[in-house]
Amino acid sequence: MNVSHIHRHSARRDAPVQSVTTAAAGRSHDLRSRQRRYLWMMGIRVVCLPLAVVTTGWLRLIFIIGAVVLPYVAVVIVNAASRPSHGVIDTVPPPERPELPPAMPQPEQK
Known part of the structure; x- marks a missing residue:
């Protein structure tokens, strides 16, 4: 098994993934x-x-109202349709490619 092959794939998993949709x-x-x-x-x-x-007292009334009204409020809030956010597709710059060093000057031939 080639170890450099494994390293190359694990490094790719850590790279950020580009979204290709605004869904x-x-x-x-x-x-x-x-x-x-x-x-x-x-x-x-x-x-x-x-x-x-x-x-007892007015605090009891608040807790009773909370216990009675909260299920209705919870169902209404949970069933409210969530609106999709409109996203923008960002461009991803290509990875830098290694470059060769500049050529050494050739000695002049006579």
């Missing part, structure tokens, strides 16, 4: 971000439920 992020990325937002909101709701039982 939006993939569906899996969108789904993951929506799930994350929904889980955060439902986590806040889970905290509001026991606090509504433990507290």
